[in-house]
Amino acid sequence: MKQSTVKLSQGAFESIRERALVEWEALSNSPKPHITIGTATCGRAAGALEVLKTFKEELAEQKVDAIITEVGCKGYCYAEPLVVITKPGLPPICYGYVTPGIATRLISDYILGNDPCPEFALGALEENELIPTIFDQPRFQYEKRILLARCGDIDPEDINQYIANGGYATLIKALGMAPQDVIEEITRSGLRGRGGAGFPTGDKWQICRDAPGTARYVICNADEGDPGAFMDRAILESDPHSVIEGMIIAGYAVGAAKGYIYVRIEYPLAVARVDTALRQSAELGLLGDDIMGHGFGFEIEAMRGSGAFVCGEETALIASLEGKRGWPWHRPPFPATEGLKNQPTLINNVKTLASVPPIIDRGAEWFANIGTPASKGTAVFALAGKVLNTGLVEVPMGTTLRKIIFEVGGGIPNGRKFKAVQIGGPSGGCLPESLLDLPIDFDSLTEAGAMMGSGGMVILDEDNCMVDTARYFLDFTRKESCGKCTFCRLGTAQMLDILEDITRGEGNPGDIALLEELAADIKEGSLCGLGKTAPNPILTTLRYFHEEYEAHITEQRCPALVCPELIAYYILPLKCERSCDACVGSCPVEAIFSGKKGIKVIDQEKCVKCGSCLDACPPQYSAVIRISPVSELPPSEPRPPDKNGKD
Amino acid sequence: MTEEEEIKKQTLEILESRSRERGKLIPILQDIQAKFGYLPREAMLETANFLDIPESEVYSVATFYNQFRFVPPGKHQVKACLGTACQIKGGRIILEAWQRELDIKMGETTADREFSLERVACVGCCAMAPVTVVDDTVEGKVSPTRVKGILLAFDLAKQKVSKKVKKAKSS
Numbered sequence: 001m002k003q004s005t006v007k008l009s010q011g012a013f014e015s016i017r018e019r020a021l022v023e024w025e026a027l028s029n030s031p032k033p034h035i036t037i038g039t040a041t042c043g044r045a046a047g048a049l050e051v052l053k054t055f056k057e058e059l060a061e062q063k064v065d066a067i068i069t070e071v072g073c074k075g076y077c078y079a080e081p082l083v084v085i086t087k088p089g090l091p092p093i094c095y096g097y098v099t100p101g102i103a104t105r106l107i108s109d110y111i112l113g114n115d116p117c118p119e120f121a122l123g124a125l126e127e128n129e130l131i132p133t134i135f136d137q138p139r140f141q142y143e144k145r146i147l148l149a150r151c152g153d154i155d156p157e158d159i160n161q162y163i164a165n166g167g168y169a170t171l172i173k174a175l176g177m178a179p180q181d182v183i184e185e186i187t188r189s190g191l192r193g194r195g196g197a198g199f200p201t202g203d204k205w206q207i208c209r210d211a212p213g214t215a216r217y218v219i220c221n222a223d224e225g226d227p228g229a230f231m232d233r234a235i236l237e238s239d240p241h242s243v244i245e246g247m248i249i250a251g252y253a254v255g256a257a258k259g260y261i262y263v264r265i266e267y268p269l270a271v272a273r274v275d276t277a278l279r280q281s282a283e284l285g286l287l288g289d290d291i292m293g294h295g296f297g298f299e300i301e302a303m304r305g306s307g308a309f310v311c312g313e314e315t316a317l318i319a320s321l322e323g324k325r326g327w328p329w330h331r332p333p334f335p336a337t338e339g340l341k342n343q344p345t346l347i348n349n350v351k352t353l354a355s356v357p358p359i360i361d362r363g364a365e366w367f368a369n370i371g372t373p374a375s376k377g378t379a380v381f382a383l384a385g386k387v388l389n390t391g392l393v394e395v396p397m398g399t400t401l402r403k404i405i406f407e408v409g410g411g412i413p414n415g416r417k418f419k420a421v422q423i424g425g426p427s428g429g430c431l432p433e434s435l436l437d438l439p440i441d442f443d444s445l446t447e448a449g450a451m452m453g454s455g456g457m458v459i460l461d462e463d464n465c466m467v468d469t470a471r472y473f474l475d476f477t478r479k480e481s482c483g484k485c486t487f488c489r490l491g492t493a494q495m496l497d498i499l500e501d502i503t504r505g506e507g508n509p510g511d512i513a514l515l516e517e518l519a520a521d522i523k524e525g526s527l528c529g530l531g532k533t534a535p536n537p538i539l540t541t542l543r544y545f546h547e548e549y550e551a552h553i554t555e556q557r558c559p560a561l562v563c564p565e566l567i568a569y570y571i572l573p574l575k576c577e578r579s580c581d582a583c584v585g586s587c588p589v590e591a592i593f594s595g596k597k598g599i600k601v602i603d604q605e606k607c608v609k610c611g612s613c614l615d616a617c618p619p620q621y622s623a624v625i626r627i628s629p630v631s632e633l634p635p636s637e638p639r640p641p642d643k644n645g646k647d
Numbered sequence: 648m649t650e651e652e653e654i655k656k657q658t659l660e661i662l663e664s665r666s667r668e669r670g671k672l673i674p675i676l677q678d679i680q681a682k683f684g685y686l687p688r689e690a691m692l693e694t695a696n697f698l699d700i701p702e703s704e705v706y707s708v709a710t711f712y713n714q715f716r717f718v719p720p721g722k723h724q725v726k727a728c729l730g731t732a733c734q735i736k737g738g739r740i741i742l743e744a745w746q747r748e749l750d751i752k753m754g755e756t757t758a759d760r761e762f763s764l765e766r767v768a769c770v771g772c773c774a775m776a777p778v779t780v781v782d783d784t785v786e787g788k789v790s791p792t793r794v795k796g797i798l799l800a801f802d803l804a805k806q807k808v809s810k811k812v813k814k815a816k817s818s
Contacts, residue, residue: 045775045785077774228731230771265677265714266770268783306673306712309768323672325711384732384773391774422731458731458773472734476768482711588744588791608747610740610791 012292013172016284017163024164031088033066033111038082038152040073040237041269042230042391046080047099054100055083058107066111072238074152075392079122082152085110091128095120139389139408144370146378147354148394151238156273159280162241168286170357174249175294177360182253183209186356188364190376195221195312195349196427196453197529198375198442204336204346208254211337211344216256219340219347220247221317222263222270225309226425227476229456231380231392232350236263236270239354240277244300246353248287249360251298254346259300262317265307274302309426309480312454313528314339314347316482327484328528349454351380371397375441383409385458386416393457402436405459416461419560420545424453426473426480427533429540430466449540451533465562466545467552471499473537477530487525491518492534499538502549504565505556505629512542512549561626564609568626568633571613573599575623583624586616595637603639651689657682658690662697669698676709685716713768721756721763723801725749725781730769732776741777742766744791748798761801 027034035055039048052070059066074082079096085106086092093116095106102120109115116130123134134140154161162168174182187202208216220243224232236243247259261278263271278300281287289297308326310316316326318340339345355377359367371377375397381404384390388410395404401421405411412418420430423440429450431438438444442452460469478492495518501507519535526532542549551557558566571583571592578598591606592613600623602613617624627633648656661678665671672694679690686709695702709715727742746752749762756763772778775787781797 041770041785042772042774045772045778045787077772080774224771225768226731227729227734227769228773230769230773233771266767303674304677306677307714307768308712320673321670323668323670323708325708382773384776385735390732425731456731456773458735460735464735469735472731480768586792588747588795608743610744611737612791615790 012285013168017169020160020163023160027067027069029088030067033064033088034069034086034092035066035111036069036071036084036086036153038073038080039070040152040234041267042073042077042234043080043082044269048081050100051081051083051098051103054103055107058104059111062107062112064107064111069155070157071154072151072156073234073392075148075234075394076122076389077391078389082122084125087111090116091124091126091130091133093124093131094122094134096122139393139410142395142399142403142408143393144378144396145394146358146370147235147242147351147380148238148392150242151234151392154239156238156240157276159241159277159284162239166361167241167357168245170361171245171248171286172292174252174360175291175296179209179253179255182249182360185360185364186253189359189367190364190371191352191355191359191367192375192442193349194351194355194380194455196424196451198452201348201352204348205250205254207334208336208344208346213343215258215341215343216251216254217340217343217345218247218251218254218256218259219314219317219321219335219345220259220261220350220353221312221314221347222261222267222274222350223305223312223317224264224267224350224454225312225480226427226454226456228382228384228422228425228458229454230382230384231455233267233270234382234392235350235354235380236267237273240270240274241281242354242357243350244274244277244281244287246348246356247300248291248298249356250346250348250353252296254344256346257297257299259298260321260340261300261302262305262311262321263302264305271302271304278302308482309476310482310528310530313530316528317347318345325482327482328530330527351455372439372441374443379440379452379455381455381457383457383459385422386412386461386464387459388413397441398439400437400439401431404440404457405436409459412459412461416463418459419462419464420460420466420469422458422460422469422537423456424451424536425456426477427451427529427536428453428456429536430460430469430544431540432544434544449536449543451536463560463562465503465558465560466541466548467499467503467558468560468562470538470541471496471503474499474534477534481530481534485526485528485531487522488527488531488534491522491525492531494518495522495535495538502552503558503563505552505563507549507553509553511553512546516542555629556631557629559628561628563628566630567609567628568604568630569602569607569609569611569613570625570627570633570636571600571602572623572625575621576600577618577621577623580618580621582616582618583613586612588612593639595640601636601639604633604636654683654687654689655693658687658693662693665697667698669700672698672700672705672708673712676705676715680715684720685718718756719760721760723762723782724765725762725779726765726767726770727753728768728770728772728776728778728780729766730771730773730776730778732773733769733778736776738777740791741779741789741794744794745779748794 083095083098183205191201192198311320311326316328320326335345381393474496481488483489576599584592591603595601614624695705729738
């Protein structure tokens, strides 16, 4: 009996797959030039839509018959907008930093002509004799792409492209297995939750399956609220079906019939692409009653999160799904036994669910062979801040921070010195240079005082103040505290007050001890992860960058020259070129004037410390400097009265 | 029809297609905000009535979430990102520039109702930091000068329109 249903499901899916493959082959072997443009949010921010428009209009005007496809994000966000051009018989070539002007050149010189414009190319995507491939870059020595494998290569709004590249075949395979076997496969793979805490996924599934209840639910937590993390957005925008497929398999394994994807409203494009993907899956019968004739029914509803960071916490997320304030509850009961509508509910992060199809497809052993003994598989990080190759990185667990930041990330721009890496957002911590050789996995990070979190990795250089960074995170958690627990609500406000005093140069010698005491109390007295981890950024900066706190408190000096109240901008008279007006024009508040002999002077009363003059002063002069403490500012000449009588 | 009656009518149209489930409160409020740009008092009252829950509960939920606004926004919405990556690349300076140029504080709307200014926690474009979202356009690598430029572009577009209107009137 079971045998025949499996056959039926394979038959129904086989015809869908064949159709998708025929379409994909036709696209790959098309005699027309094929242009793909990355139009995920990061691409759009860099102007990808204007580039897309240029390609469409120019090609139409030149009467060139070409195929233009919008794809997601490859993760090379630093080089956006990214364009890949494939001419029949030639390797696909990836171009970076494309502007409408470069697009016009690419059309006239490469699509119409024969010059592949290597000056704009990042590299070819296949081995060839023309130009070096992108994979020759050092980062590819360390990267291993499983979750990001398809991102930026396929059209996320075309389900057939996903299916043609292996999509949904694993779902059919899983539906042919017993649910218990699916769970065991996940357990043996060693997969741990990618949302931050690293709970073993297989165990969670088993608990949910075994819990008594009248219905079961699967929730995909895509409320990626960590400022500085954007991999869930990129995956949902670039390969939404991988998450949906993982959810259906999870639903089958735990015995759920309904799933929810909870996406933050701040990600409008991800919301739209998930909606499209869900519609297309349902149309093909991959969602809904009796999936592919297998007798298993599953539906998914997309919910938009309303902008509350605490809703990334699973119990708060469930409250929000029920239409309530996003207030967490005390666990146990854990959602896996008693969650949405008091029924067993499986909540997994986007990346956890997207890891499921490759594991079922290639087997638990394959996955378990990647990574470290306790943390299997790959980790996806969003590299941002003071690093050259900002964007997404996928490396095996256990890769050192140094390799990620300096080899994959390309190091620190502008010849500046690395200072710290902030991992795990407001719940994580700042790690110093001495820990760069730390192989990262769930446990090593927790030991160092940070945490994996959702995988945001923000690099700080010597121009970043650690006290200000700690203050920033605390300001964030204080605003986002839901207010249920006193320690979190009032404790974070107290800590923020102290930190603000310190950054203004009004700190007291006893402040550090007070901060440490408050941190311990907040950790102990808070119900959910938000409060329990809120002090981490302060504790790690105190632990690794103690001397910066001291400088602020005892000398009113900001060593990184950041805290506005503790610094002053100053133009060195001997270095000022005099006839150059760059700084004067750059100042948004007209605080700079020409003094005696044309030397530029900053009116300290008017200066808002925005740093525009520092950026504007030509590097050959470098006359603008910052001074801290402010008491060391040399006296400067007063502003002459305005000749035209205007003030 | 007064403005209140108009809001009530349009709210009822939104509610019509919705089921009376308590769990649908947030999606309903999101629809209402998408329609009006904020949550008008009348619309929240109608929602409470529709779901048969206390009015205070609708208000309690609405005020919990950052997404919801209770005053009409400006014609153009400026959202300065203060995510981690934007912060370390000077997001605060950009927010200050917006406040200075628009002469309003964060969360306010200009007197002519042209612009409203908000901060967002992170729009996920960390690689382009510092970022500001103006209406639906994500502006990457913003500087204080660029802030002036963006506002100038709006100003020029407005002048163009008013010139056209004048021209149309005179001819």
